[in-house]
Amino acid sequence: MNEQRPPPGPLYHDFAWLGMPTAQLPGIYARNQQAKAPVLAAYVLTAFARLRCRGHGEISFAELFCADGFYALLAAHFGAARSTGYDDDREGHLANAERMRDLLGLHQASFRRTRIEDVPPQERADVVANVGGLYHVDDPEAVLDLSYRMANHYLIVQTVVSLAREEADYFERPAPGLSWGNRFSRASFDRMIRGRGWHIVDTLFNTLDGNPRPEDRGSLYYLIEK
Template identity: 50%
Template sequence: MSNINEITYDESNVLKKLGPLYHEYSFFGVNNEQLPGIFELNQKSKSPIISAYIALAIAHSRKAATDSVSFMEMFCADGYYAMMASRLGCNQCIGIDDDSQGFFKNAEEIADLLGIHNVDFINRKITPDMELPKADIIANLGGLYHVSNPEEILKLSFEKANKFLIVQNVVSLATTDENYFESPAPGWNWGSRYSVESFDCMIRRLFDKVIVCYFNVLEGNSRLEDRGSVYYLIEK
């Protein structure tokens, strides 16, 4: 006779049926298989900074503990940070991506399996003239280097943010030129690339209130043109 207290269902493996995923979801208390290659190391580089910026933006967006805070993640891939914002206390969250790399198709099912029900996912290409709802916190994460017009997309992001804009972008370590901008990105026929210095100059030119910024290396990427990563928390 089996013990009635025996655990027969392991909640930590709820994502197993989806196979290897873009992110690993230990933040949410689950185990899952992550895609091989660059993904593990790059998440370890990016996630601590981005999650800290999201938490700080949420804290500063509230005057009282019960205040509602909304969040929107642009270029969300599988929606990892939109779901994180929900767990950190945002009341309404949105993730937007055009699924050009095939990661977005899992977003809704991941959220359902994690029991997250206040994130809406929009399958749409982000363009400077698109209609977007406003949100207290806009996170523009990992998509700017995929487009040829990153400055225009940044302006749209800031326009739609009520309180804070969070930015993460891949930048080149092959040059320190403050005027460097290349589109298409080096070795590609799409996207764009700044240097650390030129991206910072652009951010300072566009936005007056940079609260905090950071730089590190994406250890999963081998080319100098792809190894730099910059992070900004900008107040509206």
């Protein structure tokens, strides 16, 4: 299956879970992957299991804000017939997504360089993962709604929330101490997403222990069924 070339590196993610350990960027990356990956992998596989138990055949998957495509490739590894990662490549990880796709032999995966805000409305997938990106954008509610419209059956959401603020109406843009992005508190993001009336199958919360500032440490997860 694997071509005889060494994996690129260091990468945003360690691809050991996909059978190919890779050197990882220093700093925040390993600890934050340890927090996020078990929850997100569980949600991807839960969505796939629920679709399969309903007799759904080929499953398509999309990862928004995909960076090196770890979750798009994880979905392909676990049976997605088509998996597409979207990223505007402002952090320069997208070439590694294609290299890992080729090394892992997961040719049902592809990657598109685009702002998520510009993804056309006809793009759809059975399971959409909007993970690691809502806190980057100027209008997180618009991008959340875009991702819900994009999903045929399941939407997985993950975002960073502040542990320094608890107000149920907290929203700050740009994010505190930064010139970009935004922040919710755990309570205000939860209120915003529940206010949409969507069917939340599961939600979890943990901390991104790689991030030193409390403003960047909370991590909220949702599995939403349409």
